[in-house]
Amino acid sequence: MKTWVLGSGSRGNAVLVEVDGARVLIDAGFPIRELARRLKSIDAPPTSIEAVMVTHEHTDHARSAAAGARAFGWRIYASLRTLEADPELRAAGAIAVRVGETLALSTMDLVTVPIPHDAAQPVAVVATARRSGIRAGVAYDLGHVTDATCAGLAELDLLILEANHDLDMLRAGPYPVSVADRIAGPRGHLSNAAAADLARAVVHRGLGRVVLAHLSENCNEPRLAIHAVATALARTRRGGIPVCAASQHTVTGPFLAHESLGPAPDPRQLSLDF
């Protein structure tokens, strides 16, 4: 299994998971031309995408799923109420999945996990490589950590996790109090401290790396997010785990979900204009 964060933040999110030659997108939140460009930059032609799982209907996650279905034949999946909330996805022939059920694709299984967020039926997604059993999870756009979310994210080899804001920077930042309250609220976004709590709750011997995602450009800094989560993990029995931050503007990866078995490779960073 190889995983790339094609970009993550309030201006667009997409994660590519590749298992035994088959490719699946989790979210398609960039304009279609930009998403196609990022895919091509890692030699993944848009026509090679087997399926797209849309985590929720917000534009920064769903923006070009329908356009990709029309242009490249992507099969779209999303939770039932996400589809009810998004006529464009329905018009593109998107298929409803039940939250918690296994969706069997050609080389991997996808399972959706309920998360609390200000959307119709948002989910985190866990991809399991069928041959090797390696598991990667993507959990962003969640306002707080629930037992159900932690249970769904157990036993991962790779965790891509929201660390949206530093609470002090959010409170001192440019947003009106009402907006800051919504971001920090129970159906908003995870703070660095809450991300650290979630990481600590799901850490286990096999977890090889944590990639922090959906960082706010106004109210966070990668070094603060990494420090919060890495420090929390270092205090667990598992000890230190590589923690890095994905970017809004560049592709990050590939992350090899079995890299815990050997020295962690340096993720390739590509600079792309956006």
Ligand SMILES: [Zn+2]
């Ligand atoms: Zn988002």
Ligand SMILES: [Zn+2]
């Ligand atoms: Zn959202």
